[in-house]
Amino acid sequence: MRTPFYFSRNNAASPLAAVGTFNLAEISTYDLASISCFLVDGKSASEAIDNIGAIRQHDNPLIYLKPIVLIGNMNTLIKTVEENVDHSASVEQFSPEYLDNLSASFETINQWIDAIPDVATVSDSSSRFKTLRLMASRDLKITPYYTVEHHNGFNYPKLKPLFAKKDNSIERTLEFLEQQQLITAKLKRRAHFCPHCDCAFLNFKETCPDCQSDNIETDELIHHFKCGHTDSAAKFKHFNKMQCPKCDNDLKHIGVDYDKPSTFHECNECSHTFQDPRVLADCYNCHRTMEPDNLDLRDINEYEVSALGKNAAIFGLDALFTSILSTDLNLYAQDEFKNFLAVERSRIKRYKLSQSSIALIHLGNLESLFETLGKKAEQVFKELSVVFKSVFRESDVISARNESVFCVLMTETSETNANLAISRLSASVDDLFKTNSNIDLLISSAIYNVVEFDSLEDQLDLFLAEKSSL
Ligand SMILES: [Zn+2]
Ligand SMILES: [Zn+2]
Ligand SMILES: [Zn+2]
Incomplete structure (x- = not known):
């Protein structure tokens, strides 16, 4: 059973006797997966905002994705801070049953976090990806909140704590995710903004x-x-x-x-x-006066995670290729691959009639390709998958170590022929990218004779180390 922790950056005592303090400075001493949620003190709005920011701006998914509960006196909790968190409650409400119910209510989110591959060691630095993960973990519909506290007149409060700077990064991030079709947008309001300072507070006036x-x-x-x-x-x-x-x-x-x-x-x-009369608009922020035609007219949207986005949120943006590849090719798990490898090695050694080869392939820049290609990424990855399928044969055994490292057991194929196949793969990939974008997919590969290939792990580590030293 997971339990809540009182979040503090200076080891302050928890106001709730039954709840322990989580001190961020001693993060390694906690079993992060066993924490159901962080309780953040709402007594001071600015301190609460700092603490919520420290959680959401952390790069560990076991910290930044954790549900946050704002605690305090109901009358004094500040509406705008409440909008930033998952839940809020008065100190008096916190009976032992309430704490248990709270933990139970966050179980779906925590199970989602548990499903992230290598969640204990992974760190997410991209705010785009963190935004996607925060939305997907809660199946969150991000709705604009109209406010005079922000000079562009609206905000996405649930996402705000992810961003340290008060600029338009949230909007830009959401636009990017929408372009990638990871989230879908629904128009809520169309609004005018000052083209100089992005302010939404404009006075439209009729003049001589x-x-x-x-x-x-x-x-x-x-x-x-x-x-x-x-x-x-x-x-x-x-x-x-x-x-x-x-x-x-x-x-x-x-x-x-x-x-x-x-x-x-x-x-x-x-x-x-x-x-x-001539209609003009005055900006309340930068005090410029301009023609309405020169104002920025933009859509203010509500956003939801798409099916593609839900998959990418768990497995990472570059995992999209692996998932497309696995629909065209039979991708074996690493353990199955090792079994095939052992059988093939004994067979070749015993009969000494033919040769089989192993190819290790590394695709260097899938994530940046994904970002450059945008909407076209899925189509290009599909074509790439077709290229893979045309180069390898039915009898070849393919396994993905992760989204960008592939191991291929090429049966009845000499090292020379294996090299030819990999050259064909590189040439076809070059052709594909020449017609699709002005960047290349960086492929590195190595070919081994199956009888000289001992441990898959050792060879992979060696291959990746040599590749990165180039
Ligand atoms: Zn006049
Ligand atoms: Zn008259
Ligand atoms: Zn302005």
Whole structure:
């Protein structure tokens, strides 16, 4: 059973007797997987924000993905801080049952975290990936929160603590993830922003086209049917009735005696009269005045993790290729591969009739390719998978050590022929990337005779070490 911990950066005592203190400075002394959630003190908003930031900006998924509960007095908890965390509660509520229920309610999130491969050793430094993982771990729909506290007028409070800087990184991160089709967007509001400072607080005003003063008055034009006279409504006003200034007849019924063909404006500063005022926008932040056409018009979206994103959040962005590859090729687990290898080695040694080879292949830059290719990544990875399929044979045994290192047992293939096959693979991959992008996939490989290939682990380590020393 996982239990909550009181999060502190200076080893402060927990206000709850039943809850131990988690001191971030002594992180290695805790069994992180056994922590159900972090309780953060909400007494001081700024301290709470610092602590929530320290958790979410950590690079260990067992820390930054952990559920956070803000504790304090319900009346004093600050709404904007509450929006940043998973849950909030009063100190008085914390009975032993409440703590157990709290831990149970976070079990789904904690099991999601447990499923991350190598979760105990992995560290996530990319804020894009952390954003995706935070959203996927909670199946979180990220909705904009409209606020005057942020100069662009809205925020995504659940994601805010992931980012140290108060700039537009959250928006840029979400745009990136959407381009990669890892999250999907739904329009919530379309809004205008200052093109100079991104401020959403703008005053739209009607001004005089001649002198730009906003001291203008609006009046209606009146057209008298009987005599054809047209003038401003003010000129027709005669005590408490309307009378034509030209022919002195009374105007009683609109549509019968007269109509109002249009409105017009008069500037109180320069007396200019005009039909269409000039609309301008004042920025409350940088104090510039500009034409509405020059403002930034942007969509404010709500975001959800896509099916592709859910997979990438667990296995990593570059694991996408492995998952595509495994639909085209039969990828064996490392243990199965070792069994095949042992059998093949004894067979060759015993009959001495033919040769078999081992190829180790490393794809150097899948993640940066993924970022460069964007939406096209999935298609390119599919084509890459077809290339792999065309080079290797049904009888070859392929295994992926991780998303970018592959081991291939090429049966009945001499080292010379294995080298030819790998050259064909490199040439086809070069062709593929020439037509798809201006960057290359970096492939390194090594070929071994199966009888001289002893331990898969040792050879792989040696191969990866030699490759990185190049
Ligand atoms: Zn004017
Ligand atoms: Zn008249
Ligand atoms: Zn501005």
